[in-house]
Structure formats: structure tokens, C-alpha cells
Amino acid sequence: MGTASSSLASEDIAQLQQCTYFAFRVYNLSGNGFITKEELLEVLRLMAGHNLEEDELVAIVEQTFRDADLNRDSLIDFDEFSSAMVRSDSIRNMSITF
Template identity: 40%
Template sequence: MKSTLLEAVYRRFSHVETEPLYCIATFVDPRYKDRFFTSPDNLKRAKDSLLEMVDEITNASSDPINEEPVRRLDKRFKKLDLDDSGELSVEEFMSLPELQQNPLVQRVIDIFDKDGNGEVDFSEFMEGVLQFSVKGTKEQRLRFAFRIYDLDNDGFISNGELFLTLKTMVGKNLEDVQLQQLVDKTILSADTDGDGRVSFQEFCQVVGGLDFHKNMVLDV
């Protein structure tokens, strides 16, 4: 009975793994990266789907006459736009079951939301996705990762911001005292100028050589 139930759940929700937002949120989450997929085939299809969409956006932007890719992208966008408002609310993003389980989805939405109105329109969505294309630069992807932790967008990661972000990731797997010790050690190690916070330059010095940004370009 258990196996039957698991098969039924898989059939019902397996398509979610090809949704671009699920792919993005999963790849930028350091706990999952490209491992949070049920099979190698689903992982490959998810990557191919997102890359295909990015290529379509790139081609459409460089060829104003070619409007068909834009129509296809708009159709995909509208699958999430449940109320046909032309903007995606947090609730609409969270209507995808698998996205509800990813703790970084809210941060990804906040970063996509350039005008800060609480919703993501088509252009914001496309601009956000383009950062993960092969045409995106290493700096763009590092800045995106940095902004995951920079909650107040002041250009620095404070001790409190790092704690809150990591708390979102680890949940109850670490006691607050243990997590705070980890945060304190991380800040102390990364903070080369001694101001008690981590700048983008300091962040790059710590993670820039790890090549983790290559995971954010979907290994292409």
C-alpha cells in the first residue's frame, strides 16, 4: 500500500520538477543544488526546460521581429498567474506544491520583485531567470547569491541576517545556540575589515573560488 501511495503521489506531482521557478529555487539552495530531483532524467529535463526558456528569451530580445518565443514564454508565465492579473503574487508562486517545501523561495521572489510591490511581473520574472543563463556572468550569479542573505538590501550581510537565513534553511536541525556559534565563526572569518559585517567583496573572497556559481548556471 505504501508503494502504491508513493507512486500515486509521484504521478500527481512529478511534473513540478520541470517548472522553472522550482529549478531556480532548488539550484540556489546550497542544501539541494541539483540533488533534489527524483531521478537523473527529471534533473536533465528540468535543466533543459529552463535553458530552453532562457534561450528563447535571449533570442527574442536580440531579434525584435521574432515574437513567437515571447508568446510561448507569456503562456508559461500565465500558468502561474492564476488570477490573470499580469503579476505573480507570493500565493501564486506557492501554488506549486514543491515550491512550498523550499525555504528560499520567498527570498528568490523578493529578489525578482525589482519594484518592491510584492508581486513579480513578466519582465521581472524574465530578468531574474536570465541571470541563470549561459549569458549571465559570474558576478551576476554571485550577487544573486549574496542578496539571498542581504535581507535589508543595504549591501552587507550582518550577523543577524546570516542567522535568520541559515535558520530558514536548517529549521530545527540545529539549536539556536549552535547556529549562532556557526554564524559568529563565519562572520569573524569573512569580515576582513573588522566592521562586524560581510560586504559583497568579502563574500566573493570566501565563496568566489569555490565555483558554486557554476551550479547556478545549470552546469552549462
């Protein structure tokens, strides 16, 4: 039987996983399990399009794929997204705060 603190940590981990999965689904517009550059750009336009120029949005997409697309297949799957959320402040900042 675990302690209250280990139980809380498990709950925190579960909540983080749920939030990460939700954020992934926001960017995965097609629902096919992969985020494309086009999908990421479209979501960024919706979220920040009035505050950033198109070339700035494209630069964010390119940097995100350099950071997150570990196998360089021009797609970000959930594992890559999750890993990038842990590793990269810029990608973590693109997630929705709960």
C-alpha cells in the same frame, strides 16, 4: 578574438559572479549592501532551523564572520562575501547550488 575555451571561461566567470551576487542578496535581507550577523542568523534559521540547534546556528554565524569580515566592522559587504566564497569551503557550502 578569443578561442572557444577562453570564451567559455569568461562565460563561466560571469555565471559565477551572477550566482555569487544572487547568494549575497539572499543573505542581505535589508538590501543595504551589507550582511549583518542578525541577517545571516535569520536566513540560516529559515534554511536549516529544523535541523540545527540555535547555538549551532550562532556558532556558524560567528565562524562565518571570523572568516569573511576582513575589516572587522561586523558587516560583510559584497567584496568580502565574494572573497570568502573563493577562500572558504564552509561559506561556499552556504550558497545556493545552481
